[in-house]
Amino acid sequence: xxxxxxxxxxxxxxxxxxxxxxxxxxxxxxxxxxxxxxxxxxxxxxxxxxxxxxxxxxxxxxxxxxxxxxxxxxxxxxxxxxxxxxxxxxxxxxxxxxxxxxxxxxxxxxxxxxxxxxxxxxxxxxxxxxxxxxxxxxxxxxxxxxxxxxxxxxxxxxxxxxxxxxxxxxxxxxxxxxxxxxxxxxxxxxxxxxxxxxxxxxxxxxxxxxxxxxxxxxxxxxxxxxxxxxxxxxxxxxxxxxxxxxxxxxxxxxxxxxxxxxxxxxxxxxxxxxxxxxxxxxxxxxxxxxxxxxxxxxxxxxxxxxxxxxxxxxxxxxxxxxxxxxxxxxxxxxxxxxxxxxxxxxxxxxxxxxxxxxxxxxxxxxxxxxxxxxxxxxxxxxxxxxxxxxxxxxxxxxxxxxxxxxxxxxxxxxxxxxxxxxx
Amino acid sequence: xxxxxxxxxxxxxxxxxxxxxxxxxxxxxxxxxxxxxxxxxxxxxxxxxxxxxxxxxxxxxxxxxxxxxxxxxxxxxxxxxxxxxxxxxxxxxxxxxxxxxxxxxxxxxxxxxxxxxxxxxxxxxxxxxxxxxxxxxxxxxxxxxxxxxxxxxxxxxxxxxxxxxxxxx
Amino acid sequence: xxxxxxxxxxxxxxxxxxxxxxxxxxxxxxxxxxxxxxxxxxxxxxxxxxxxxxxxxxxxxxxxxxxxxxxxxxxx
Numbered sequence: 001x002x003x004x005x006x007x008x009x010x011x012x013x014x015x016x017x018x019x020x021x022x023x024x025x026x027x028x029x030x031x032x033x034x035x036x037x038x039x040x041x042x043x044x045x046x047x048x049x050x051x052x053x054x055x056x057x058x059x060x061x062x063x064x065x066x067x068x069x070x071x072x073x074x075x076x077x078x079x080x081x082x083x084x085x086x087x088x089x090x091x092x093x094x095x096x097x098x099x100x101x102x103x104x105x106x107x108x109x110x111x112x113x114x115x116x117x118x119x120x121x122x123x124x125x126x127x128x129x130x131x132x133x134x135x136x137x138x139x140x141x142x143x144x145x146x147x148x149x150x151x152x153x154x155x156x157x158x159x160x161x162x163x164x165x166x167x168x169x170x171x172x173x174x175x176x177x178x179x180x181x182x183x184x185x186x187x188x189x190x191x192x193x194x195x196x197x198x199x200x201x202x203x204x205x206x207x208x209x210x211x212x213x214x215x216x217x218x219x220x221x222x223x224x225x226x227x228x229x230x231x232x233x234x235x236x237x238x239x240x241x242x243x244x245x246x247x248x249x250x251x252x253x254x255x256x257x258x259x260x261x262x263x264x265x266x267x268x269x270x271x272x273x274x275x276x277x278x279x280x281x282x283x284x285x286x287x288x289x290x291x292x293x294x295x296x297x298x299x300x301x302x303x304x305x306x307x308x309x310x311x312x313x314x315x316x317x318x319x320x321x322x323x324x325x326x327x328x329x330x331x332x333x334x335x336x337x338x339x340x341x342x343x344x345x346x347x348x349x350x351x352x353x354x355x356x357x358x359x360x361x362x363x364x365x366x367x368x369x370x371x372x373x374x375x376x377x378x379x380x381x382x383x384x385x386x387x388x389x390x391x392x393x394x395x396x397x398x399x400x401x402x403x404x405x406x407x408x409x410x411x412x413x414x415x416x417x418x419x420x421x422x423x
Numbered sequence: 424x425x426x427x428x429x430x431x432x433x434x435x436x437x438x439x440x441x442x443x444x445x446x447x448x449x450x451x452x453x454x455x456x457x458x459x460x461x462x463x464x465x466x467x468x469x470x471x472x473x474x475x476x477x478x479x480x481x482x483x484x485x486x487x488x489x490x491x492x493x494x495x496x497x498x499x500x501x502x503x504x505x506x507x508x509x510x511x512x513x514x515x516x517x518x519x520x521x522x523x524x525x526x527x528x529x530x531x532x533x534x535x536x537x538x539x540x541x542x543x544x545x546x547x548x549x550x551x552x553x554x555x556x557x558x559x560x561x562x563x564x565x566x567x568x569x570x571x572x573x574x575x576x577x578x579x580x581x582x583x584x585x586x587x588x589x590x591x592x
Numbered sequence: 593x594x595x596x597x598x599x600x601x602x603x604x605x606x607x608x609x610x611x612x613x614x615x616x617x618x619x620x621x622x623x624x625x626x627x628x629x630x631x632x633x634x635x636x637x638x639x640x641x642x643x644x645x646x647x648x649x650x651x652x653x654x655x656x657x658x659x660x661x662x663x664x665x666x667x668x
């Protein structure tokens with residue numbers, strides 16, 4: 001049996017999101033408003049170390065340089081590098097026995113009997129972002145950015161724009177934004193025909209994916225201590241949205257995955273996503289409490305709730321601690337399955353990608369912010385633990401599947417360092 | 424490649440918001456009398472608007488947390504020095520709740536002109552201060568000549584021209 | 593049990609509620625000392641948030657809901 005890819009989990013990283021870049025643009029606006037007037041440059045660096053238990057390791061350094069002008073204008077340039085290695089789930093179901101996988105290059109990997117089968121990968125990605133903020137008339141501003149990134153089998157190009165207007169003596173801010181991305185997928189070894197046995201391939205050539213997003217938000221200062229905001233976004237994706245290396249297991253009558261046949265996954269060619277988020281920032285005597293709730297829904301059937309809480313505790317020497325709690329739960333996509341019965345009808349769309357499954361996640365984190373004597377820069381160091389799990393004992397489990405946890409928990413540990421210098 | 428329909432439907436809503444709820448910055452010059460005030464100063468004395476009759480007065484409302492205020496202080500120092508012989512008095516009224524924060528600001532941005540304290544904001548209310556910093560120019564008869572919000576070099580240039588004019592009368 | 597409301601209708605109602613009371617000036621311009629602090633921001637560490645967005649996008653099925661700006665010292 002052949003699972004072609006040497007790098008199946010590039011699929012995991014095939015996502016350079018409009019949201020991330022839109023957030024970058026928003027970050028640029030923040031920087032322009034909050035800084036001391038004398039600074040002309042700002043340098044920001046962040047480094048992420050990410051480890052999934054027994055699977056993926058990612059190192060991601062990011063550096064940004066911003067030129068600040070007296071008028072409140074700013075221009076910035078950012079570079080990102082991503083180095084990823086590890087193993088990613090293929091979508092095959094765990095069985096009662098060892099499964100052996102041979103990749104196109106002859107690499108053999110085996111998975112132990114009750115674990116979700118994975119395949120190894122390593123990959124590098126580089127990204128470049130450029131943007132600027134222009135204040136208008138003291139009450140408004142516009143921001144724009146452009147993005148380009150490359151990894152071996154994925155290229156992303158796009159841009160964002162944002163307009164912000166202050167009303168009622170800067171107590172209300174209205175923001176509208178949009179972004180457009182055009183990505184190209186060129187998987188190593190070609191793309192197998194979706195929902196097939198994996199032996200035939202789509203015609204050679206890159207497959208495009210287009211994403212457009214519109215967002216709008218209102219924020220309001222309610223009192224000397226309290227501000228709230230409401231934001232909405234709508235995203236439309238079209239093009240090749242399937243994960244090229246993932247499969248769906250065909251399950252025998254006793255619940256074990258068929259050793260001789262598989263089904264490549266297939267997803268719809270469009271996706272419409274919506275999100276509504278409410279946020280609150282409340283200043284106590286010295287500390288600040290942040291709370292936000294987001295409701296998400298899309299036309300693939302995924303619905304989710306996200307609750308995010310942070311507490312900024314100001315410490316005596318101008319350093320601070322920010323404990324963090326994030327709770328997340330999502331429903332499965334309509335076409336998510338834990339395998340399909342061997343010999344049964346092939347549905348129009350099917351995926352076993354756990355990211356589209358019924359899952360929950362809890363994040364616990366702590367950030368420490370500090371400065372060093374005689375040095376003007378500001379440092380942050382953050383540790384986070386994410387535990388993700390799902391409903392691994394669905395009612396539809398067949399035979400031996402009923403004894404296995406089809407969606408075992410996963411632990412992720414991250415360390416993030418940050419540095420900001422104004423000069 | 425088209426934008427989602429909902430995006431296009433929302434734009435008239437936001438255009439409506441923009442038109443319906445316009446904020447105004449700055450104000451046209453009025454010939455109304457400036458509000459009276461009597462405030463404690465840094466040196467321990469009192470500065471009162473009555474005793475400033477006959478002088479051209481530049482009143483500036485500032486606070487330690489206001490970033491543009493940091494840029495305005497050096498300029499006000501120059502202006503105070505240059506036009507004092509011609510009858511200009513600069514009064515910078517501080518609106519910090521906590522005196523220590525104001526003192527800390529002054530330690531980093533020294534001022535040769537008068538500093539007065541209005542922690543409760545009563546005088547700021549009387550002047551209808553709409554943003555920080557706010558600057559008011561009062562003529563020798565106590566009439567309000569000009570006011571603006573914020574600080575930038577262009578506004579500063581315009582204000583200096585008005586000061587020259589007011590001092591000439 | 594998730595109630596299906598026409599999303600745009602919900603958004604319009606909440607937006608109107610936030611904007612309503614345009615005339616209410618509960619916070620004086622000189623009372624923005626706390627709001628002027630760097631930590632009084634919806635996103636005080638934007639580069640950290642961008643990394644988080646990337647992580648959760650890779651691990652979960654949701655995206656979106658980026659925050660608007662606002663608050664601050666209100667200085668011109």
